Amino acid sequence: MPTPRLATPLALALLALSCASAPPPAAPVPDAKPAPAKEAAVSVDENAANKSDAASVKALAPKVTAAVLDKLSREGALAAAPEAIKARVERGVTQVAAAWRAEDGGPEAFEELCVRWFVADPKARDGLLDRFASVFEQMDGHLLEIGRALRSWNELEYGPEQPIDAMFAAFDVGAHVPEDLFKSKIAFVVLLNFPLVPIDEMAQKGRSWSRRDWAAARLARRFALRPSGAALQARAEASAASEAYIAGYNLWMHHVLAPGGKRLFPKGMRLITHWNLRDQIRAEYAEGDGLARQRVIRRAMERIVAQDIPKAVIDDPRVDWDPFDNTVRLAPPEVTETPRPEQGKRAAQPSASAEREPDTRYAMLLGTFRAARQLDRDSPMAPTEIARRFQLDSELPEARVESLLRAVVSSPLAARVGKLVEKRLGRPLEPHDIWYAGFMPRATFSEEKLSEITRKKYPTHEAYKKDMPRLLEALGFSKEKAKWLDARIAVDPSRGAGHALEAGRRTNLHPSWGGGDFPHLRTRVATGGMDYKGYNIAVHEMGHSVEQVFSLYGVDSTLMQGVPGAAFTEALAFTFQHRDLELLGLQKPDARSERLRVLDSFWSTWEIAGVALVDLGVWRFMYAHPEATPAELREATVKIATELWDQFYAPIVGGKGSPLLAIYSHMISSFFYLPHYPLGHIIAFQLEEKLKGLGTGAEFERMCTIGRVLPDLWMENATGKPVSAEPLLDATSRAVAAEETGGR
Template sequence: MLHEYDSVTNKNSKPVKKQSLFLLAMFLLMFSPALTKAQAGSPIPATTVNDIIQKLTEKYGDSTAERMEHGVKHAASLWRANDGTAKEFTSFCLDNYINKATDREAFFKKVSQYLEALNGHFDEITLALQKNVQLATGPLLPIDKMFAGYSVGVHLQSDLYRNKIAFAIALNFPYYPLADKEKFASMWNREEWAYARLGDLFVARVPAKLEQAYAEANTKADLYISEYNIEMGHLRTDDGKQLFPDDMVLLSHWNLRDEIKADYADEEQGPKKQDMIYEVMKRIIDQDIPEKVINNPAYGWKPFANKLYSNGKEVAFKPEPNTRYQQILNNFHALRAIDAYYPEMNTYIKRNFSGDMEIPQPEVEALFDTYLRSPELKQIGALIVERLGRPLRPYDIWYDGFKTRSSIPEQTLNEKTEAYYPDPKAFKEDMPNLLKQLGWSDERANFIASKIAVDPARGSGHAWGAQMIGEKSHLRTRIPSTGMNYKGYNIAVHEFGHNVEQTISLYNMDYYMMHGVPSTAFTEALAFIFQSRDLKLLGITDENPQTKYLNALDNGWSLMEIMGVGMVDMKVWKWLYAHPNADAAALKMAVINISKDVWNTYFSPVFGTKDEPILAIYSHMISYPLYLPAYSYGQLIEFQLEEYLKGKNFSDEIDRIYEQGRLTPQQWMEEAVGQKISAQPVLNAVDEALKAIK
């Protein structure tokens, strides 16, 4: 769930989250790595570049020839006419190229200190500006939204080019594309890796106004989602029956999904509740949901008949005017405007995958396609049918019956969590104890917990990582006045995992430029690992001898679900680029059709039904563009980590693994567990589980 914010050096996780790691919604887009040979608009001719290289070689010899050529060419690709003449560029390179290793090391250390200061303080300012939008501080004013949409670091890029700092870094720490990083991954030492990550910073020159435009669009989309609550106590069946408590308010889609999961334990009313929630979801997807029932307790609603009531009388209504899809379009147009500044990474799709995720999109899609066609999924589906005693329904993509908690009444879990955590302060105070239960020493647990603040979230919750030593990461969690219910606790433990990663990968890092993780998938993995231990942290033990096999089936099934929605997310963005002038109505139809096509291709053979739109309900697609695919990789990484951790000291290994920082994904995984990222270990465990359960 993370949702995170972009820093100068890393995009950690949300939900980076779901508001999660929400990393700074576009803190500095320019620092998203991009593969580029030459930037359009450079006035520096090849003859000048060659002349500079020759002069530098005469001055220093050829001991750094490869880096010298790479740096001069890269700096030239970023130079513009308003930066100076070709002669001035020549003088700059001759004056600022650093040949001696010790001098370059000193330069690197100073730059790292400055960047940490910029990242850390901008991050703190952004936290303050977004406080009222992100946290439950009372009614929102228009001015709150205006400040939340302001990106404090938006002009930093242009400032660093104007004062030539960017060129000094690009000249001496040139960018290495992903192919080169993978080539040298096993040969580079930690210092060389940190140097390469500094080289990621200056790759494209994006105008500040375009960065600001995306920051505003993304903030509005996030706010739209954070206020999309359904008053469940005001819903009625067609014959007028109330299924949910008066005070139940669920955020779309997270809380709606979690309620479906919880209702598997309610054999009597659960199926009726699940059917109603799915109907609500379909109304949201189709945008024929009455606009007045969104975040509004003043009306009653029969979602099956789609009838609206006020004071017991049916009233006419206007449906939501495709607002959901307009948010996607707003993000798309803002990001597409930036494309021209990345000659090779000229779509957000490429920047997101080959850049941020460092795994090319076709490779991601191929992995998803292979897994979703696995025959094991149909076998798991047949087992679920047997356990439920009925045919599969579309919302069974969230079947929760393999988990221990599925056999425990939700009320029992709620009573426990509400008693433990009546407010954010109580959860904060218990964090050292939670870490000790997971194996950390008293001293280490207290240290990690001391670097995490807990805040009351307006939305479902998220984790926000610190960007500077001395600052705290923030766990945002939603706690009703009655105390933290189990759904909220489950999310909070997930976010806590993000915060632990954020703390380890900042405070235990040897080089600031290496802080964080390779991509959001890796912080999601630890969040999932924490989340899977939520009952253990409540003191509830599982004595079932088949737990190992049940967990494998749960992993296999949930991976199908999240890969399916990730596939929808990718296909929607491909459609957007193929139809850049589409309006919200056209996009709505496209999203629905894509979700049905993905369902029919991969899910229909398992579920036996066609044309289900459920995969389009995910809120991430609205406010966190192309974030969903990271979750699938997060689950794959989680599974491989869990397999590796068996029989080992949990806390020591987590510290070791997450101290690696920002290696490339595959190198990180090989050094963590000795193998590359793969879905095969999940399928192997599923095969074993199917045999054992049968």
């Protein structure tokens, strides 16, 4: 996954990092207490003062508008387009009034700012837009680089961590910048001169806008919120705490036992929740005896969600655990691994206690929720985290996204595809088969065989970096473009599963000061080389990094850097990831493999759409019950997950009452991120139809340089049609019919 778009410090407030392929990096001390953010107290007097001052300033807007127009008239600035300029003044003054607070000054200060800083001349306004583009490129880019440096010891495998590193990782040097931009009045100059356009207006008028119109809209939307430094710092602290908790949530699988105390997994296998656990289930489809191991992992996942997993077994290879009867015992010394220093910290002595984890998972989730609520006070356009995710991030309405997801999970095609899976497995389906991976060619290779290839090919992260030009050429980029991209992507050794950290600055202010910044691809390389899981994730993150290079260096204005939202950047990365075996020389696409790819895409989307609906349901519960305890949140989460499971999944894969849909770690640390993934699958399917055959690299580059317009407009420019699940469902229907008739 990519880290959040940091084109602005505000974007950090809206999008916490997390990705299906990117668990957080830092590992906590096992006894560390959860640190949910406390809601900052706001006094009645302070609120009353702000409301009173805002009301008085708003009431003055017509008077101030008249004063601005009077000045422009005396200067002769109204002659060219009086009605258009008048409309701009009215809108700008209203926007400033809406964001004004008591600490910004009284009515006189409000009027003085508007009269002084409104720019009527089109050329001068264009110059102002360009200046803001240059300033924010430098500001955002350098803040991103500082944050990347401060988190390096936590995120990268460059030796043992020190206790102070977690504090550096939690420290956000840009936390107060958004509020400082308002205090300095810079933000008000933006709001006075450029329109803060609601989504419905953007959708209605955006097709006729010029590129400069879009750049101006993007500039103004960065000030759609006015987050306090305290709110942003609370978010950073909650994010760091929950990420550290998840990063330390590993299971040593040699010590996770099958019934009868059998050890089914090799010594040294340490899997992080949920990423590696899920991926190990997928890998077992290529093994003749994988079913028993899949059942062990599934039962462990269910224990994690229900929080009846014994605390002592988390990330400790000195303890054996049977997840079926939930018993714990000390592991015999001869089978106990010795963790490397970078593999986290644990208690000095192991414990054989079966005492359950005390709802820490849900205390962490409540911590992220309470941090998010501090931002609610500063966000009148989108007053909840849910609203911000849809209105200010994905820029698709909540109801439409939910409708897209439900169209997939409720599709009758799921039952038909399930029958194909059952036939291929030769047994009734079980709950873990939502992660069935047998449609794709990788299922014909064992995990160990694939890892043998990747370990030999990539013994270090440097070896992967060295091979990137070849990989990029194989993905359809010219030799020259592959070299150009390779020169603009750094590769780092990750403590977590891997992620892509974008750049925010393509130039220095003056050429003599040096060049721009580049994205950083973080990849995990275990002792002995990069295993297949790490390779698969690295290819996905390489897709993010390539998109990040093009969408920064190729877009006409840095104010439009990026793609419409996280779902789009995930979709573009999926188009790389789906070709991972082809890049190893193990796959030759044909008509049947294309059908199987479609079925795999549908099955994966069906699974993750349910996960996203659980995430949505849980955040709705927290907003409806803001005083809920961790225990109450656990009960609600399990209820939401099992009800959705029983309605859509149990009829196909069994396991009535399973809470598996709530296992994703993103729910805990990522501030309502999961809906991006099924959207990403839906969008990726549309994009892949355009990214086939010769010219793939050039087409990928063209898409990435469209810039941050609205999702439907971007998709129409990229593929000719708006965002829709219909292409995926239609292709699945054809593929199912062909498979049901033996490929005829």
